[in-house]
Amino acid sequence: MDVLEAAKGRRSTRAFKIQDVPAEIVEKLIEAARWAPSAGNIQPWEFIIVRKPKIKRRLVEATLDQMFIEEAPVVIVVCANEARSSQGYGMRGKTLYCIQDTAAAIQNINLTAYSFGLGTCWVGAFREEEAREILKIPHGIRPVAIVPIGYPAEAPTPRSRKPISQIVHYETF
Ligand SMILES: Cc1cc2nc3c(=O)[nH]c(=O)nc-3n(C[C@H](O)[C@H](O)[C@H](O)COP(=O)(O)O)c2cc1C
Numbered sequence: 001m002d003v004l005e006a007a008k009g010r011r012s013t014r015a016f017k018i019q020d021v022p023a024e025i026v027e028k029l030i031e032a033a034r035w036a037p038s039a040g041n042i043q044p045w046e047f048i049i050v051r052k053p054k055i056k057r058r059l060v061e062a063t064l065d066q067m068f069i070e071e072a073p074v075v076i077v078v079c080a081n082e083a084r085s086s087q088g089y090g091m092r093g094k095t096l097y098c099i100q101d102t103a104a105a106i107q108n109i110n111l112t113a114y115s116f117g118l119g120t121c122w123v124g125a126f127r128e129e130e131a132r133e134i135l136k137i138p139h140g141i142r143p144v145a146i147v148p149i150g151y152p153a154e155a156p157t158p159r160s161r162k163p164i165s166q167i168v169h170y171e172t173f
Contacts (some may be wrong), residue, residue, distance in 0.1 A: 001115045010110055011158060013119025014068040015130030021074045025116055029149070032112035038105035039097035044085045045105045048077040048135050055134060059146060062130040063123055072148030077131070078106050084138030102144045109147060119152035146162065 030047055038044060050056055054072045059077075063069060080102040085093035106122055113120045123146040133142045 003111075006111045007111060010114040011086070011119070011156040011172065013150075013154065013156065014066075014121055014123045015150045015152065015154040016068065016071040016073070016119065017153045019073070019151045021118065021149055021151070025072055025118070026076070026149075028116070029109045029112050032108040033078070034103040036101065036108045037087070038101035038104070039093065040088050041083055042093070042101070043086050044081040044098040045102050046079040046141055048079065048137075050075040050077060050135075050155065058134045059126070063146060066123060066125070067148065068121065069123065069148045071153075072150040074148045074149050075141055076083055076109060076149060077135060078102050078145045078147060079137060080142045080144050081140065083141050085103075094113070098142075101143060103163070106145050106147060109149075113149055118149055119154075120147050120149050123145060131165050149156040 017168055021091065026049060030049075030147055033045065033047065034043065036045075049061065053070070056072075056075055060067055060070050069075060080097050080098035082094045085098035085101070087093070089097055108122045110122065124144075126143075126146055128143060131137070131146070135143065
């Protein structure tokens with residue numbers, strides 16, 4: 001699949017079919033994620049793969065009732081290892097690089113999933129402490145995004161984008 005086509009065609013999916021997502025495909029998504037760029041190649045990402053309905057249900061609560069998370073057969077929670085990034089780059093590593101690095105990994109997951117005919121949604125609105133407790137995430141690791149993945153049961157209309165003229169600056173801001 002053409003990369004621009006994937007970047008433009010991917011949509012946030014919030015309704016999923018009951019159809020399962022095989023483990024081999026999930027592995028490919030993780031494979032795509034781990035090839036993302038990262039500051040100093042520190043690779044501060046950690047992935048929690050959730051399939052158990054009981055855990056997904058608790059994640060729904062942590063996300064202020066984003067029910068579609070429960071519908072997805074698999075959910076990947078992408079975390080940033082702040083401790084590892086701060087060892088390399090201090091405060092900038094902890095507060096900026098590890099978030100950028102994990103964001104790149106998340107988008108690799110989204111685009112690769114799309115290329116397999118899967119839908120995903122980048123869920124960032126959740127109570128962090130609650131997610132940490134549910135998933136037993138240790139100190140120094142920060143959950144960044146909850147990504148439900150499944151075969152789409154909807155074809156969302158594309159949301160608008162700002163025109164290029166409004167966001168691009170030449171030479172100086
Ligand atoms: C950092 C971040 C956090 C987001 N959090 C949520 C969320 O909590 N729930 C949700 O339904 N969508 C969430 N989204 C998805 C956005 O709403 C969506 O990407 C945007 O509306 C554009 O639509 P599109 O992805 O279909 O192009 C989030 C996206 C990003 C990048």
